Amino acid sequence: MSKLSISATIPKQIRKWVCHKLECFGEYIEAYTRALDDNRCCYLELYAGCGNCICKGTDCVIEDSALRALGTERKFDKYILIVRDDGDAKNLKKLTAPYHTADIEIISGNCTSEKVLQQAFDLIPRSASSFALIDPPGYRRLRWSTIKKLAAHGRDWRGHKIELLIIFPLEMALLRNLTRPECQASITRLYGNRRWEELSHKRLEGKIGAEAMRRQLVKLFKGGLKGLGYKHVEDFKPASPSKQPFYHIILASDSKLGTKMLKAAWGKERYLPCELLYNREGQNIGER
Ligand SMILES: C[S@@+](CC[C@H](N)C(=O)[O-])C[C@H]1O[C@@H](n2cnc3c(N)ncnc32)[C@H](O)[C@@H]1O
Numbered sequence: 436m437s438k439l440s441i442s443a444t445i446p447k448q449i450r451k452w453v454c455h456k457l458e459c460f461g462e463y464i465e466a467y468t469r470a471l472d473d474n475r476c477c478y479l480e481l482y483a484g485c486g487n488c489i490c491k492g493t494d495c496v497i498e499d500s501a502l503r504a505l506g507t508e509r510k511f512d513k514y515i516l517i518v519r520d521d522g523d524a525k526n527l528k529k530l531t532a533p534y535h536t537a538d539i540e541i542i543s544g545n546c547t548s549e550k551v552l553q554q555a556f557d558l559i560p561r562s563a564s565s566f567a568l569i570d571p572p573g574y575r576r577l578r579w580s581t582i583k584k585l586a587a588h589g590r591d592w593r594g595h596k597i598e599l600l601i602i603f604p605l606e607m608a609l610l611r612n613l614t615r616p617e618c619q620a621s622i623t624r625l626y627g628n629r630r631w632e633e634l635s636h637k638r639l640e641g642k643i644g645a646e647a648m649r650r651q652l653v654k655l656f657k658g659g660l661k662g663l664g665y666k667h668v669e670d671f672k673p674a675s676p677s678k679q680p681f682y683h684i685i686l687a688s689d690s691k692l693g694t695k696m697l698k699a700a701w702g703k704e705r706y707l708p709c710e711l712l713y714n715r716e717g718q719n720i721g722e723r
Contacts, residue, residue, distance in 0.1 A: 445526050446496065449488040452681055454497055454707050456602065459673065460568075461503040463600075463700035467566065468507040470692055477559050478504050478511040479567040479597070481546040482576070485523040486530035493709040500568055501527060505534045512563060513538045515555050517546040547581045556588050564591040570602040574609040579627025579659065586663040586687075595689035596665065603656060603670075603683045605649055613648070614639050631655060653683050660687040669694045673701040 468476075484499040498506070501516050514537060518524045524543040531539050540558050544551040559565055567585055571577040585597050609625070612618035613635045622631055634651050637643040643651070653670050660668045665687040673680045684701055686693050706713040 445485050445522055446487045446489050447484065448491045449497070450491055451707065452675060453488070454490050454495070454709075455675065455705070456673070456682070457497060457500060457503065458705060458707065459701045460500050461498075461506075463696055464500075464504050465507045466696045466699065467693065468509040468511065470696075471509060471564075475512045475560070475563040477513040477515060477563050477565040479515045479517075479555060479559070479565055480504070481517050481567060481569045481581070482571050483516040483518045483523070483527065483541075485518065485526035487526075490707075490709060495709050497708065500570060502530060504568070505531060505537060505539070510537055511566070513540070513558065513560070515540045515542065515558050517542045517544065517551060517555060519543070519545070547576070547578050549584075552581065552584055559588070561589075562592040564593070564595060565597040566600070567597050568600050568602075571604060573607040574604045574612075574625050575621045577604065578624050580624075582660070583627065583663065586660075586665070593689075596663075598690070598693065599660070599665075599685075599687040600693075601685040601687070603653065603685045604681070605652060605683045606679060606681045609652065610645065610648065613652075626655060627659060649683070653685065657685060660685070663687075665689060667691045667694065669697060671697045671701050674703060674705075 480501055483501045486499055486502055488497050488499055489495065490497055501514070504511065505514060516527060516539070518527055518541060521543050524541050527541055531537075531541070542551060542554050544554075546552065569577070569582075582599070585599060588597055590596055609622070613622065613631070623629055631652070634643065634648060634655070638648060657668045657670060666689045667686070669686045671684040671686075673682070673684060675681075684697055686697055
């Protein structure tokens with residue numbers, strides 16, 4: 436953890452819950468890579484950031500998901516990071532430079548575009564396994580067509596599709612916008628169908644409460660992933676520093692390995708880097 440004065444939009448400011456998410460992800464990806472053994476695996480990040488961020492209120496500079504994936508003890512064979520613009524790409528390139536022994540490719544562009552996604556696919560060696568982190572800044576940026584393309588990309592030597600870890604933006608206005616006519620198109624783009632409308636009608640008629648609604652929205656998305664042929668589709672509600680977590684975790688995989696790791700990383704109370712009792716090596720309160 437270091438301190439830095441905030442001068443521009445890079446690094447971006449984040450709130451405490453994002454720091455919590457990154458801490459959980461760091462632990463998850465460490466456990467995931469440890470379980471890879473000798474298998475070749477590519478790391479793909481669709482909505483990568485600029486490498487670091489600043490926590491609002493504390494000015495802590497925090498590594499984002501890409502740097503955490505690069506920092507694991509057992510490395511991925513390749514890292515493919517898709518950032519939105521050249522500014523983020525430049526900063527990420529600078530921050531990933533110390534990891535010069537790793538095979539890192541940074542693509543600048545819209546990750547929902549066919550061309551950009553194809554650029555990423557072309558970099559994945561045939562028959563290597565892949566893990567994709569999908570962490571959009573809100574539900575409007577996530578499209579079912581992108582998920583479908585990832586699932587259809589190809590299979591590794593074990594016949595497994597790209598594993599997807601989705602930070603599902605449940606509270607990033609999806610729930611709130613569900614009954615707004617002007618949001619219909621973006622919600623249909625997210626789910627790839629109009630089945631969510633049934634839930635919206637129930638909500639308008641007062642037949643479903645907020646908690647049941649959250650569960651149903653996640654269930655609907657999971658149903659879509661199962662329809663793409665994933666053998667294991669799990670979800671997990673993060674133990675969050677705020678009352679209602681802003682996101683939900685969804686994992687789609689052809690291997691059942693990740694489920695336990697999800698619970699271990701996201702299911703426990705933890706300290707953050709700005710807190711006195713934080714310990715990066717052993718953040719798990721339950722393990723103390
Ligand atoms: C929620 S942040 C996640 C960043 C990173 N995964 C992390 O945890 O720190 C979402 C990121 O996606 C980027 N982004 C937004 N729309 C995008 C798009 N269409 N294609 C690629 N990146 C995008 C934003 O610039 C932002 O950095």
